[in-house]
Amino acid sequence: MRAAYRHALRRPSVTSEDVAADLGIPLPEVERACTELTTLGLLREDTRRPSAYVAVEPESAAERVIAPMERAIRAQRAAVETLRGQLQEYGRIYEERPAPGGGREGVEYIAALGATREAIAELAARCETEVLTSQPGGGRRAEVLQEAIARDEAMLERGVSMRTLYQHTARFSQGTREYVERVSQRGAEVRTLDDRFVRLLVFDRKVAVIGVEGDPGAAIIVREPNLVHFILSTFELWWVSATPFPLEWNNQDVADISEQLKQRITLLLSEGLTDQSIATRMGMSVRTCRRHIAEIMDRLGVKSRFQAGYLLGAQRAATRPDTPPTPPTGEQHAE
Template identity: 50%
Template structure:
């Protein structure tokens, strides 16, 4: 282990007085504090200390202890970053040592799992894992062993910050190894800034991300042979699927959703936001006509119940309904307007912006 070191110094934004003194110093070979105070006023003393701490001023060579001169910004940066550079180098060395110690156990692990798989009863084709910590550990294990592709389907709008922080390191390591990654979110995830930031990071490494309005199931599939799906009404639980026919069904379901999904953009323009809002509204109309309650519709579309209720209120006003029941009846009975692809929702005026519900996958 590298020896403990003090935390590297942090560099705050320079004050206006410090920037003024630096400009003064850059115009001269050297200066004394009294000269700076006479030119810049009483703030010069504090600014001198600030610049010296930032390595932007140094004692003038051969000028005596009271004379100072400016340091080039790049040279100052090199001095300020030296402790961090050393810390990063030592951290990388320790990471390599730790990885080597752990990877030395790979032969034992592979031999043991091969024996377990040959023995039959030890390998369950369907296994329910009820502890969230165990689910996350299993996902980390499957990700570390993944060689070709991981498929992820994440309904529920924007994902929680904690889930994204757990996933980013694992996913970046996968992509760095050349593993292909495809992910489907719901459209409402585009309005979640943490989710957008996560997507930008993994997309820069080659991940593909798309969004869909409805119809997703929460699942992960690794290399087309091991899948995880959530267990209804059991928070944090997952069903581990190794049965080839079931995994094949999961992959086929993902591929059908993938073909219908839209690329996740880095930014959402006004026109794209309006288009997404129209599509979400049409889906709300369909679910409302099917008799679903507000809470169920919100959960299906990955938005807050309050946002869903606001959409429904706009739809009710548009069709002249006084109750949800009447709105559902009118929407299911009315023929779609000319040119509408998904029913009467096309005739509904534009409601407010969509807000995501912020739920995430258990263990993902």
Template identity: 45%
Template sequence: MALHRMVRDERSDFRATNPGKSDAPIGDIGVTLYAYAEGRQEVSRAELLMASGESAAEDEVLAAVHQLMELGLLRATGGDPERLVAVPPATVSADLLLPAMRALQEHQREFDRAYAGLAALTPVYASSARGGMDRCATQVITDHAGVRRAIAELAAHCTKEVLASRPGGARPEEALQESQEHAARLLERGAGVRTLYHHTAQFSQPTVEFVGMLTERGAEVRTVGDAFAELLVFDGEVAVMPLRDHPAGAVVVRDPNVVDFAVASFERTWSQGTPFPYAYNREHVLSISEDLKLAVIRLLVEGYEDKVIAKRLGMSLRTYQRHLSGIMRRIDARNRLHAGYLIHKLHLLERDS
């Protein structure tokens, strides 16, 4: 009886200091004790304590017995709390899981009722003035990852044509790789792809290879010398534009008035472009060089600073200064002011008019 009292006292102490212990997985000691009890018609707590062997600590054995009882795998029998009988796991599972399954079914019914109510209101909202405003609203995205996700989603749903303006000369290879994946899937679906670059993009080998892949699959690519805005338009319905003063961000526009204006701007620049040559042609290179010089002259006369002109033409400041030096040598100008005077006097802009 002293052993039985000790077991009861230890069990009370365990409950006080280890609440919720039965939530833990059944350990090796618990498995051993359950196997011992399952092989007998009934067993006492003291027998379980001795059956665990000398390697197991007494408090661990008591904890394992308590856990098995809380789970219902051991139950008292014959009105004696010290005599225990093993209960089949299937029986315990039914006792434990059936209430939870009933609760889940009730939650599912509540979810279905709520969803049905919301679905019934969706057409009402869509036909309202507020719903129409939401469909036309702009979405501001301030992080690069968010912009990439938005573009990927728009490209995945595009079925007719994508218009892309890519100013700034050569593009990073990572950006080219991502654009290639989107463009390839679009072209495979039969959608059109038209892209605008600055003339200077022709001197980037990765860009040349990228354009070659696009044109072989049916895309159209042109270049222009002067400035144009960065832009993506999907199916003439959604435009993606840079976010002002936030280089990593973008604004997604669905307002048809704004999108139509963006498309018209693209088409105007597109009409002035020349096909991107992905094979070297000396005459074309010379022609492009002359176009760049004319663009430099025009912007120089308009009074733009060197950095602004270089950015507008998609070239580095050093490359721009090289073009400017060549122009000034050709017209024998002493400085920028003198160059402006000579340009007007010699009517150098007439070719570009």
């Protein structure tokens, strides 16, 4: 494919037959290469010469091919943020919840970790068709994985389909990778996202278990159909934005994920969030977060975190002239 592109660069226009004859490559192979180069935007049809191609500068090809994809990704992220805000509105429901031991139709609050585990185990044992899981916060602890693997393998062996979401940082956890490999071999699908999302499980599209912010032992069990439907819609939006968890990956995969993490950290820096807030949101340690921030500062050519935040904020404001910057509020933002 590279040889065909190099050859096209040497002429005003070229046909597949020209390339095959000049380079001594079989015509079917050249035709496949030209098709792939056209898909990448590196070749375009010559309007003045039927069946001929004209080479395109890679930067122009990237603008034409990648730009629409980037716009779609930005639109998806905007939709994710909108749904995130909507989901947070249900915090009012949590605040109005009855005292532990009480309940109301469709929504149940469980305060104790033991009771939460029992409820999840019971729902998993009764699950018949599908379980959806989102687990933010990076790699999971060994004892949690040990408890989960037996339960999840039992569901998979019964024919239950399983989709699980982690954050990108979970890819660097050996224990989590081993767990993903085991469940993937039994048909589970696992993907990752760069940003934080809500901890939840959904069984048979009828019952959802939602984690309680600030209380890892508590949970909300939702059976109300409209709320469950909303939670499912949110999960599906996360899912289409996520990327598959690779069972095997090379140095380039590691570099790609690291770059995605840096891009997200850059955005959060421009929002004025503290190192601790960014680390929590990204599912990584503060030390790892600060290492990424140091590399970002080095790229920007600045010496202080304040300079980096100011520069990134200015750049972001310049690209969004109609949107005034959001002032820092609360303890999550740096002063």
